[in-house]
Amino acid sequence: MKQMGIVAYGAAIPKHKVAASTIAASQGKDGNAAEALGIISKTVPRVDEDAITLATAAGQMATERFIAASGELDLIDTLFIGSESHPYAVKPSGTVVKEALGLSDFLSMADLQFACKAGSQALQISAAYVKAGMARATLAIGADTAQARPGDALEYTAAAGAAAFILAADSAKQPTLANLLATTSVATDTPDFWRKPKESYPQHFGRFTGEPAYFKHVGLATKRLLEQTKLAPSDLDYCIFHTPNGKFPQAVAQQLGFSREQLAPSLVVKEIGNTYAAASLLALTAVLDIAQAGVKILLCSYGSGAGADAFLFETTAALPKAQQKFSNQLVKQIAALQEIDLATYHKMREQNAH
Amino acid sequence: MHTKISAQNTKIIGYYIGKFGELWTKSLTDLIKEGVAGALADSQIDPSEIDAIFVANKAGGSFNEQRHLGALVSEQFAHFPPAMRVEGACASGGLAVIAAEQAIRSGLYQTVLVLGVEKMTDVSSSETSAILATAASRDQEYGSTFPALYAVLANYHMQRYGTTREQLSSVVVKNHHHAMTNPAAQFHKEFTPEQVSSSVMVASPLRLLDCSPITDGVAAVILSSKPSARKTELLGFGHAQDSLALQDRRDLSELAATKIAASRALKMANLSQKDIQAAEVHDCFSIAEILATEDLGFFAKGEAATQIAAGATTHGGQILINPSGGLKACGHPVGATGVKQVAFLSAMIENGQIERGLTHNVGGSGATAVVTILGSKK
Amino acid sequence: MRVTESWRQNKTWAKYLGKEGVVVASTLMEVAATDQLAFLPYSYLVVNLGKEKISVMGAAGEAFNCGDKVKLVLRKIKKEAQAEVITYGLKAIHV
Numbered sequence: 050m051k052q053m054g055i056v057a058y059g060a061a062i063p064k065h066k067v068a069a070s071t072i073a074a075s076q077g078k079d080g081n082a083a084e085a086l087g088i089i090s091k092t093v094p095r096v097d098e099d100a101i102t103l104a105t106a107a108g109q110m111a112t113e114r115f116i117a118a119s120g121e122l123d124l125i126d127t128l129f130i131g132s133e134s135h136p137y138a139v140k141p142s143g144t145v146v147k148e149a150l151g152l153s154d155f156l157s158m159a160d161l162q163f164a165c166k167a168g169s170q171a172l173q174i175s176a177a178y179v180k181a182g183m184a185r186a187t188l189a190i191g192a193d194t195a196q197a198r199p200g201d202a203l204e205y206t207a208a209a210g211a212a213a214f215i216l217a218a219d220s221a222k223q224p225t226l227a228n229l230l231a232t233t234s235v236a237t238d239t240p241d242f243w244r245k246p247k248e249s250y251p252q253h254f255g256r257f258t259g260e261p262a263y264f265k266h267v268g269l270a271t272k273r274l275l276e277q278t279k280l281a282p283s284d285l286d287y288c289i290f291h292t293p294n295g296k297f298p299q300a301v302a303q304q305l306g307f308s309r310e311q312l313a314p315s316l317v318v319k320e321i322g323n324t325y326a327a328a329s330l331l332a333l334t335a336v337l338d339i340a341q342a343g344v345k346i347l348l349c350s351y352g353s354g355a356g357a358d359a360f361l362f363e364t365t366a367a368l369p370k371a372q373q374k375f376s377n378q379l380v381k382q383i384a385a386l387q388e389i390d391l392a393t394y395h396k397m398r399e400q401n402a403h
Numbered sequence: 404m405h406t407k408i409s410a411q412n413t414k415i416i417g418y419y420i421g422k423f424g425e426l427w428t429k430s431l432t433d434l435i436k437e438g439v440a441g442a443l444a445d446s447q448i449d450p451s452e453i454d455a456i457f458v459a460n461k462a463g464g465s466f467n468e469q470r471h472l473g474a475l476v477s478e479q480f481a482h483f484p485p486a487m488r489v490e491g492a493c494a495s496g497g498l499a500v501i502a503a504e505q506a507i508r509s510g511l512y513q514t515v516l517v518l519g520v521e522k523m524t525d526v527s528s529s530e531t532s533a534i535l536a537t538a539a540s541r542d543q544e545y546g547s548t549f550p551a552l553y554a555v556l557a558n559y560h561m562q563r564y565g566t567t568r569e570q571l572s573s574v575v576v577k578n579h580h581h582a583m584t585n586p587a588a589q590f591h592k593e594f595t596p597e598q599v600s601s602s603v604m605v606a607s608p609l610r611l612l613d614c615s616p617i618t619d620g621v622a623a624v625i626l627s628s629k630p631s632a633r634k635t636e637l638l639g640f641g642h643a644q645d646s647l648a649l650q651d652r653r654d655l656s657e658l659a660a661t662k663i664a665a666s667r668a669l670k671m672a673n674l675s676q677k678d679i680q681a682a683e684v685h686d687c688f689s690i691a692e693i694l695a696t697e698d699l700g701f702f703a704k705g706e707a708a709t710q711i712a713a714g715a716t717t718h719g720g721q722i723l724i725n726p727s728g729g730l731k732a733c734g735h736p737v738g739a740t741g742v743k744q745v746a747f748l749s750a751m752i753e754n755g756q757i758e759r760g761l762t763h764n765v766g767g768s769g770a771t772a773v774v775t776i777l778g779s780k781k
Numbered sequence: 782m783r784v785t786e787s788w789r790q791n792k793t794w795a796k797y798l799g800k801e802g803v804v805v806a807s808t809l810m811e812v813a814a815t816d817q818l819a820f821l822p823y824s825y826l827v828v829n830l831g832k833e834k835i836s837v838m839g840a841a842g843e844a845f846n847c848g849d850k851v852k853l854v855l856r857k858i859k860k861e862a863q864a865e866v867i868t869y870g871l872k873a874i875h876v
Contacts, residue, residue, distance in 0.1 A: 064842075064843075064874075065842070095856075096820060096857075096860070097820060097840060097872065098857070099857065099867075101855070101867075102855050102856050102869070105798070109798055109799045113799055136867055137867075145791070145867075148791040148792070148794055149791075149795060149798050149855045150795060150798065400819065
């Protein structure tokens with residue numbers, strides 16, 4: 050097959066953020082924990098939002114751009130959505146999103162869960178459908194309204210957001226904005242973070258979530274991708290790593306030989322927090338929003354439990370042209386975030402509790 | 404379309420208004436019995452003279468788990484007159500009155516009982532909100548409440564014509580003042596404009612005291628085409644419809660159905676607005692009375708609020724609006740209101756207080772409107 | 782809203798999702814029916830989409846004035862009980 054890759058994408062975050070210092074005050078602590086995590090703020094969803102509504106918002110931006118670039122909704126043959134906060138244990142998020150977006154009834158569709166790599170796995174599956182010639186266009190979404198137990202360390206980072214990508218073969222009618230050159234994944238049974246169906250909040254095993262979990266799997270997947278593509282970190286223009294906090298991606302980038310400059314545009318986590326299954330995908334939208342033509346982007350997500358998906362994208366000449374027509378990009382949504390105070394944070398947290 | 408079949412007008416030969424309020428000890432059936440007995444007593448006719456019954460009730464099925472109200476009222480009579488229930492949301496009462504008139508004009512019946520009743524206080528207030536919201540469009544207006552729809556109209560009116568918070572309050576103050584002399588009214592309490600303006604917000608700008616209350620009550624009238632010593636005649640009526648949902652109205656500054664119903668009624672009666680001395684209008688919310696007095700043609704569009712605040716619609720003013728206290732102060736047992744309006748003005752005519760009166764009853768946010776003109780021939 | 786009602790309604794979402802319009806009239810509700818109590822206070826709006834007008838709830842937490850530019854998005858329109866299906870619908874947000 051010729052080149053295939055991203056033809057359209059969208060990003061959606063809630064309209065409100067809470068400062069890490071406010072969460073610290075809520076926990077009766079000083080600001081040190083927030084500093085250690087490298088987080089300034091995180092997004093907070095409203096009582097009428099959930100992973101489905103955020104997925105729809107990101108999907109709507111993607112399909113709007115897809116149609117504007119002469120795509121037709123009926124060409125979208127698959128929809129995969131990854132989340133750890135699917136509203137139902139049984140009944141897919143994706144069918145609600147599909148009705149809202151007006152996709153065809155002839156659709157391959159399933160929800161995925163693999164902690165924070167559920168969205169990137171959805172992206173990889175979508176790419177496979179296109180490469181196999183089984184789908185003309187595919188929609189992949191990572192979306193979450195993550196919950197954390199009040200008082201837990203995760204409360205600083207558990208945030209909400211969604212990112213959506215439409216993949217297709219490159220064509221004259223609708224050229225790709227970024228081609229997928231290679232992808233690889235790893236998975237091992239590593240119990241660093243889990244939640245049983247009837248539990249409201251996840252459990253996590255402290256420092257075990259670091260070296261044997263995040264760093265091991267991101268390292269494995271990234272190195273294997275670089276071996277397969279015979280590339281060194283210095284051959285790439287940007288790198289994106291999953292963002293459970295602001296520090297881990299910086300540490301792993303350094304470990305793997307990437308520079309601060311390569312990583313910088315992807316660190317939206319500082320303001321929006323860890324958006325879980327959307328995290329690495331939202332970071333990808335931020336990089337695509339500013340990337341020039343012909344740059345190489347490495348993305349490696351991480352999902353607790355554990356696994357990682359690595360991707361190598363190369364942007365095309367179509368991307369800078371498309372950027373000129375973009376509106377409401379992630380950076381603009383971040384700039385428009387309204388900060389809430391402690392009382393409002395408590396009220397919203399209570400409303401969102403399940 | 405609106406020409407009379409007989410030369411004589413139908414007369415209101417009996418009327419009854421029960422006490423309106425939170426009537427904890429009275430069931431729906433108790434209210435019905437009271438209304439039947441009260442109207443018969445006032446008319447002094449034999450029960451066997453009732454040829455047919457029209458029952459006005461909005462939501463007995465929801466409030467009381469009781470439908471089939473025609474049968475329930477009919478069985479109060481030994482001869483079981485033919486009966487049916489009429490429903491048009493809050494216009495059920497007015498609709499039942501004109502349905503009775505239409506039946507009389509057909510020649511099939513001569514003497515007809517119209518009984519309006521609602522028993523609202525057996526369910527919780529949030530259940531009540533949901534039940535009242537069924538007057539709106541389920542498909543288009545889900546998530547709204549009745550106050551919210553009228554609040555939207557209030558905001559539009561305030562924006563377009565500069566109607567003020569104080570002017571809304573003046574409607575409420577006036578109606579509570581009128582109710583002080585109506586023994587059947589739910590409330591015998593007067594308010595200052597400040598008390599109205601500072602009551603709890605329901606849906607901006609409408610506050611608690613802008614909203615008609617939850618009320619139990621019954622009202623009944625007996626219409627007859629037979630000769631009678633009674634003075635009050637049904638001189639004319641008008642019935643009009645509009646879209647169920649606000650979004651489909653042509654102009655949010657008016658209730659077009661009111662305008663058309665009024666025009667039809669006045670034409671049938673061969674009268675104009677200046678011939679009317681008193682009107683019972685549909686003030687489900689303070690803004691509704693402002694809209695009503697404009698759409699009925701008593702004031703120009705955008706001018707009612709100023710006029711009401713200046714006293715034009717109370718005793719000694721240009722026209723007496725809601726002498727009973729209106730829905731706000733007399734109370735609003737939904738199905739009973741339109742019948743109460745006819746009963747109240749009939750009493751005023753019988754007592755020589757006025758010669759011509761107009762009733763105005765609206766369903767939902769203005770999708771149904773019924774206007775009747777009552778009066779005595781000189 | 783009942784399951785089958787909501788299911789019939791979902792066929793209308795795609796027609797309006799993402800559409801932009803102007804607020805014609807609005808109110809901020811502080812009293813609601815049981816289904817929406819958890820969203821209070823919320824706005825109720827009549828929005829002019831150009832070719833037609835639509836009535837919608839405002840998204841939770843957003844306040845509106847006449848003349849505001851809005852966009853239609855998917856949100857929860859009822860706070861459902863634990864055992865109930867989730868009811869989604871169109872609401873307005875500021876553009």
